[in-house]
Amino acid sequence: MNTPATLNELLVVTLAREFRNDEVGFTGLATGAAAALFATAIPLAAMQLARRTHAPDLTVLLAGWIYNPDLARLDELPDAEFAEKLRDLPCESQSLDYPGSWPHRNGAISFGFGSGVQVDACGNINSVLVGDPARPKVRLVGSILLPEHFSQFGREYIMMPRHDQRTFVEQVDYVAGVGYPGGLEGRARLGLESGGPELVVTPKCIFDFDKVAGRMKVRSIHPGVTADELRAATGFDLGDLSGVPQTAPPTERELEIIRREIDPRSALLGYDMASAQ
Amino acid sequence: MSNSIATAEVERRSKVVSLQQAAGLVADGMRIGLGGFAIYQRPMAFVRELIRQRRKDLTVVGVTNSIEADMLIAAGTCSRLETSYMGFEKFGLAPAFRRACEKHGFDAVDYPELLAWDRFRADQEGLQFWPASGLGGTSLVELNPDIKAFDCPLTGKPLHALPATRLDIAVIHAAAADKYGNVIVPGFHNLPQSFDVTLSRSCRKLVVTAERIVSDNFLQRHARLVQIPAARVHAVVEVPFGAHPTSMLGRYLDDDTHWAQYIGAAKTEEGVAEYLKANVFDLASHDDYLDRIGGARLASLLQVDLQQ
Numbered sequence: 001m002n003t004p005a006t007l008n009e010l011l012v013v014t015l016a017r018e019f020r021n022d023e024v025g026f027t028g029l030a031t032g033a034a035a036a037l038f039a040t041a042i043p044l045a046a047m048q049l050a051r052r053t054h055a056p057d058l059t060v061l062l063a064g065w066i067y068n069p070d071l072a073r074l075d076e077l078p079d080a081e082f083a084e085k086l087r088d089l090p091c092e093s094q095s096l097d098y099p100g101s102w103p104h105r106n107g108a109i110s111f112g113f114g115s116g117v118q119v120d121a122c123g124n125i126n127s128v129l130v131g132d133p134a135r136p137k138v139r140l141v142g143s144i145l146l147p148e149h150f151s152q153f154g155r156e157y158i159m160m161p162r163h164d165q166r167t168f169v170e171q172v173d174y175v176a177g178v179g180y181p182g183g184l185e186g187r188a189r190l191g192l193e194s195g196g197p198e199l200v201v202t203p204k205c206i207f208d209f210d211k212v213a214g215r216m217k218v219r220s221i222h223p224g225v226t227a228d229e230l231r232a233a234t235g236f237d238l239g240d241l242s243g244v245p246q247t248a249p250p251t252e253r254e255l256e257i258i259r260r261e262i263d264p265r266s267a268l269l270g271y272d273m274a275s276a277q
Numbered sequence: 278m279s280n281s282i283a284t285a286e287v288e289r290r291s292k293v294v295s296l297q298q299a300a301g302l303v304a305d306g307m308r309i310g311l312g313g314f315a316i317y318q319r320p321m322a323f324v325r326e327l328i329r330q331r332r333k334d335l336t337v338v339g340v341t342n343s344i345e346a347d348m349l350i351a352a353g354t355c356s357r358l359e360t361s362y363m364g365f366e367k368f369g370l371a372p373a374f375r376r377a378c379e380k381h382g383f384d385a386v387d388y389p390e391l392l393a394w395d396r397f398r399a400d401q402e403g404l405q406f407w408p409a410s411g412l413g414g415t416s417l418v419e420l421n422p423d424i425k426a427f428d429c430p431l432t433g434k435p436l437h438a439l440p441a442t443r444l445d446i447a448v449i450h451a452a453a454a455d456k457y458g459n460v461i462v463p464g465f466h467n468l469p470q471s472f473d474v475t476l477s478r479s480c481r482k483l484v485v486t487a488e489r490i491v492s493d494n495f496l497q498r499h500a501r502l503v504q505i506p507a508a509r510v511h512a513v514v515e516v517p518f519g520a521h522p523t524s525m526l527g528r529y530l531d532d533d534t535h536w537a538q539y540i541g542a543a544k545t546e547e548g549v550a551e552y553l554k555a556n557v558f559d560l561a562s563h564d565d566y567l568d569r570i571g572g573a574r575l576a577s578l579l580q581v582d583l584q585q
Contacts, residue, residue: 031367065468079367082317082467083524084582097471098394105391105411124414128387129378133420139378139385141364141371143417144341147389151411176387178414190413191435 005250008042008269009258010222011201013250015046015157018199021055023110024102026153028145029063029081030115033271034161038201039115041077041268043159048262049254061109062086064145065100067093074267105152111198112153114146118172119158121236122214123179123197125150126172133174143176150177155198161273163202165235180214203273204230206247220247291456292513296563299484299514300326303446306334310397310442310476311345312449314469316366318526319345320450320486322519322563328352329557338442340393340472344523344539347371350383351549352557358383359442361390368536372543387417392439394472399441400479406438413437447480449473450519451505452528454487455496458510459503463527470526477505486516488528518567518575527582535570 005013019025025047030039047060048071062069063081070090078086087094095101102108116127117140127146131137149156156177160167179197180187187196200207200216208219218238221230227241250258263269300323303309313319324345327335335355337346341362349355351373363371363385377383388396392409399407406425418424418437425438451473453461460477462470477483485505490513496503522535542552560566567575 032369080316081366082314082469082526083530084526084580087465087467096466096468098391098468098475128416133416135382136378139370139375142360142362142385143387143389143415144362145390147412147415147417148391151413175414175416175419181414187414192411192413195411 005255006269006272007203007222007274008037008272009250009255010247011042012045012049012258012269013254014206014247015043015199015201016049016053016254018157019047019050019055019058019111022057023055023154024059024061024108026061026064026104026109026112028113029078029086031079034273035115036077036079037269037271037273038159038161039113041271042201043113043157044071045258045262045268049258052257052261053254061102062091064104065095066091067095067102071268072262072264075265076267104148107152107154107194109152110154111157112149113157113159114149114177115159115161116146116176118167118169119160119200120169120172120179121216122181123158123200123209123216124172124175124181125158125177125179125197126174127176128174130173146177150179150197151192151195153195155195158197158200160200160202163204163233165233168233169235180209180211183212183214186214204233218244220245222247223249289457292458292507292510293456293490294512294514296322296326296486296514296516297330299323299486299512300330300332302482302484302512303327303332303335305332307445308336308338308443310338310444310447310480311342312447312469312473312476313345313520313523314467314472315341315362316343316368316531317467317469317524318450318473318520319343319523320448320519321345321521321523322516322566323448323450323484323486323514324348325557325563325566328354328553338396338444340390340397343371344536347373347543348539348553350374350377351543352553356384357386359386359388359393361388361393365536365540368540372540373549376546386421386423388439389417394475396439396442397475397479399439400443401475404441406440409437409439410434442479444480446482446484447476448484448486449476450516450525451485451487452525453489453491453495453499454485454510454513455491455493455507456513457507458485458505458513459496459507460485460487460505460510461491461496461499461502462504464502467526474504477509482511483509484512484514485510486514486519488517488519488525490515516563518570519563521567521570521575527580529575529578529580532570532574532578534574
């Protein structure tokens with residue numbers, strides 16, 4: 001009955017299955033087509049799917065200040081964090097001030113979503129600059145909320161719309177959010193007693209972490225992507241990929257919920273990176 | 278003995294000054310905070326006046342910054358920026374900032390977003406620093422000598438001390454204020470307006486530019502919305518469309534056309550110099566600036582918003 005799942009839908013169900021009931025998920029409002037898709041739209045759709053399948057009490061914090069928004073009302077993803085369009089989106093609560101009605105740093109946020117220009121083998125993320133910090137080759141926006149995401153949220157999903165050797169590097173040029181340097185013990189020595197990246201989501205695969213060794217490893221490879229292609233696109237050694245499974249596809253029911261209830265107007269998942277490239 | 282009704286021997290002082298006078302309160306080398314947040318509700322008329330008066334070596338301290346800081350950097354007015362985000366959101370990267378960093382090693386000091394905000398709260402609470410957990414292992418602490426590691430005196434766990442902002446002056450652009458400096462903040466506001474309130478509590482010298490200076494009567498009818506009381510305010514200036522080209526919640530939208538003009542111009546040093554000549558140096562006043570933008574364009578940005 002259904003047309004096959006798109007990449008966007010595959011990533012939505014993969015994430016949705018990670019979330020548990022009663023959790024609180026935080027997503028910022030990223031701008032730029034691919035970044036907005038990965039860091040905002042796919043996470044929002046995944047949280048909505050989880051709410052409809054197995055986590056009805058999950059709370060969505062959109063842009064950090066809008067609680068449980070009615071996303072099915074959207075014609076398109078808003079591109080301004082503090083403008084009337086987002087303010088007037090139907091929701092359950094709004095946090096209008098800082099510090100607001102939801103604490104961010106005491107374990108109240110179960111998981112968040114972050115992105116950057118580089119991610120490295122131990123899961124450090126960089127959104128600040130490329131090259132030498134004193135005279136960068138490329139200066140970007142800054143760390144924003146990533147330091148908090150990677151240390152004070154329960155766990156972090158790294159959302160990378162590009163998967164190539166420039167973005168997946170052995171060592172990032174600037175650590176905005178800390179992964180597992182020296183593993184969990186290494187984090188503890190830095191004073192990071194909880195949190196940290198959980199998965200890395202890309203157009204080619206899903207990574208998780210060997211948190212003892214402090215190293216990213218491939219958890220599953222998306223349909224149509226070969227192991228060789230994955231190695232060629234990654235700037236660090238991926239080890240033995242022979243036992244790595246394919247990313248599990250959505251069920252018919254999941255696809256139906258996404259298409260009919262969550263994103264009926266393709267406001268969230270309408271952007272197709274493959275055809276845009 | 279007189280029975281006459283007592284009359285005041287002194288009159289309450291109006292703090293209304295001109296934009297030129299207000300910008301004159303900023304001296305070279307000061308640490309300055311500019312109200313609003315990211316691309317929203319920035320005190321742009323004040324920024325243009327600072328540039329017109331050729332102020333230099335300012336340190337801009339913020340939480341998230343955009344065109345207000347980019348223009349100051351382009352003009353050579355700002356030589357250091359302490360913030361968590363410097364970009365134009367949907368409009369992309371900040372062009373003058375980016376060039377200053379990449380070509381001239383501009384002094385950009387990165388802070389995490391919530392802690393950037395907490396630095397202002399430290400000032401508000403009379404503290405020298407704000408304590409932070411969770412920063413170990415980041416380049417933010419490695420590259421910033423102003424952030425000091427220390428052990429929690431209670432648990433011994435590693436923490437970091439982030440310096441209070443220690444601003445010399447702050448400037449916000451508000452919807453309405455009275456001539457004494459009471460500032461009305463709309464009840465249905467967002468973080469940009471919340472940051473203005475935090476700024477007002479963190480600094481010793483606050484300048485308010487306002488869309489409208491309102492009557493005592495109007496002010497008192499909205500007393501519950503006055504989050505910045507007069508005594509916190511040093512000077513008030515009436516500046517309609519004072520946030521242009523940024524937006525003013527509930528009053529006007531951002532001027533996308535003008536943003537595009539600035540971004541196009543700011544791609545090169547020559548381009549941004551021409552932009553500043555045409556929009557700042559060649560104009561004598563904010564009124565001239567509004568005339569240059571044009572009545573029809575400004576009218577097209579106006580909002581109808583009854584939610585406040």
